[in-house]
Amino acid sequence: MTTVKLLTDEEASPEARAVFDDIRKTRKSDFVNNAWRAQANDPPNLKRTWEKAKEVMGPGTPLDPLVKEFIYLTVSIMNNCEYCIHSHTYFAQQKGMTMAQYNDMLRVIGLATEGNRMMTAMQVPPDERFKVG
Amino acid sequence: MTTVKLLTDEEASPEARAVFDDIRKTRKSDFVNNAWRAQANDPPNLKRTWEKAKEVMGPGTPLDPLVKEFIYLTVSIMNNCEYCIHSHTYFAQQKGMTMAQYNDMLRVIGLATEGNRMMTAMQVPPDERFKVG
Amino acid sequence: MTTVKLLTDEEASPEARAVFDDIRKTRKSDFVNNAWRAQANDPPNLKRTWEKAKEVMGPGTPLDPLVKEFIYLTVSIMNNCEYCIHSHTYFAQQKGMTMAQYNDMLRVIGLATEGNRMMTAMQVPPDERFKVG
Amino acid sequence: MTTVKLLTDEEASPEARAVFDDIRKTRKSDFVNNAWRAQANDPPNLKRTWEKAKEVMGPGTPLDPLVKEFIYLTVSIMNNCEYCIHSHTYFAQQKGMTMAQYNDMLRVIGLATEGNRMMTAMQVPPDERFKVG
């Protein structure tokens, strides 16, 4: 149950439809997922978001696309975003994530989230040595 | 201002002191950071946490140690943990993180956290295709 | 699937039933939504919460009721509260929110949540000029 | 204590310096706050973020600039972002927020955040009537 309509190709405005077409072309797939169909209700924002996503998540940046998927998925898990957990677990698998890597990622997330909470609970101040700025 | 005492080597119990020694040996450094000095107030838990951290974050697992640092740092940023943001930005730099990689990580975090919120705001349901379980 | 019973008018205690009646009278509608039926399991707290909600969200305060709905909905989106996102998107529409206003609100939420995370990631200190307290 | 350098005008790259200039021109003020000086470490992202912020927060959109500041500040409070709470309380005051409006906003945030938590605690399902999508 969404709060907005998930727009079909027919319902989308020409500006939104052009973004759908670029998604298809970039991914070499006819599939346009719900994330974009929901955001199509605000076409200029859809366009800006898609162009940013294409640039940030694509190849040619300092981090490997799969590493970027691990980071995206970690954020989604921390934000408790049901949609994003499902979509980015899938995208990570598409980009080659193995079950062993997935388990390893979960172990780090588990360790970190517990460790973070302990530091917060005891209000531990950063050591002088960590001042990198 | 912590809620517990940060225990010096002299104040730590023998069980906690043994953990400090293993931290020094593992890291080949005399430095024991505040995270462990705070947790030394509960020696059995300190020991369990350190042994888990050593195993999870060390070499020899499916993910590269630097990739694991990116994941740990991402969790820390999402949890708004001041201590952990400072310590793990430092640890990532120690393991070779460049400024270009850091910026790239931040771009993914920014994109993901905004995208997550949009999906949550509009309560978008996961596409059938993403069902990987 | 709730963790408590959603109480019908018949199941509610007289104290809770009196709150239901005031909800109906205040809203000029026979509809009592699940939020109140769940909270009816603790009648004194139900009464306190309803009286506070009526005062805080109603007309006659410095902010316009629709502006207050934008704030309530923003909190709900940030808290990832499924129930509250649905109910307050509906309430905002009832109070006149247009699709263009909704999109505008989402753009601000998206910008802010990304910007917030960047400041947290880099632990940027507030400028002197911002000291308003 | 930041994790990056806050770049002065002299340290910023030409691309970042051009953004600083546009910030000054747009705000009709010589002051460039730390948020931009931190983000100047990634000039292309600085430019993209500033242009988006200028468009989203400026006049000429469906919501009044002060209403957008209330939304931005609410997000910042929910994200526990120290920098953003200070900067956007200041910006809201600059745009005319009165103490009475500020108190009113806080009342709504308080009511909403408690109400949200109760719905989450009891896992209350959205009423059919709220289905607006």
Next chain:
Amino acid sequence: MTTVKLLTDEEASPEARAVFDDIRKTRKSDFVNNAWRAQANDPPNLKRTWEKAKEVMGPGTPLDPLVKEFIYLTVSIMNNCEYCIHSHTYFAQQKGMTMAQYNDMLRVIGLATEGNRMMTAMQVPPDERFKVG
């Protein structure tokens, strides 16, 4: 650095001053902490909040006051609220919390927060048996 003035007894309005007096009487102490001095900027809300806090946290309810402090402190740790972590660690100690109990509470928080994240990461559905509502 607050965003509002922490009001002294002299600066507080008569309505707020009456709340300060009741805080002193209830706690049998002359000390009025910053939480109330900040909220004194909105006297009617200060009064409502104090009366609720007095009723909810005081003796005479189903849970023991110390158990209620554990719950309050746990919420504060999860919300990353610096002020509240300090004040409620102090209040819990005033009500008799031992270091052993504190450590035990932290162990549960650590276990739970890691376990929660794993369930969220893997989107595990609740077992039928847990349906208690």
Next chain:
Amino acid sequence: MTTVKLLTDEEASPEARAVFDDIRKTRKSDFVNNAWRAQANDPPNLKRTWEKAKEVMGPGTPLDPLVKEFIYLTVSIMNNCEYCIHSHTYFAQQKGMTMAQYNDMLRVIGLATEGNRMMTAMQVPPDERFKVG
């Protein structure tokens, strides 16, 4: 819809199956809930987590098992973890939680989460008196 398979006894590895057996023996019940069936995809981590959970949540520690359930449930509510809210509301009831205690816990959570947010919104500094570390 999970992101991993919930492993049956037959599908679980011998190491995971041994954990299932210990769960059954410890709880004196044949029921193994989904939390463990999901985590069985990483058998060594399953074993470590179960052994920690058994030690932390069991009898013989400074806090009473029911008090520990209140803390666990509070964390789960704050983390918005659907699975954990259901399972630990159930476990708390199994350990004797009454409806009056449950309502009391919710009142404290509601008070605390609102109070936390007010302190964060106004960036109130901890009083000197609270310095317990």
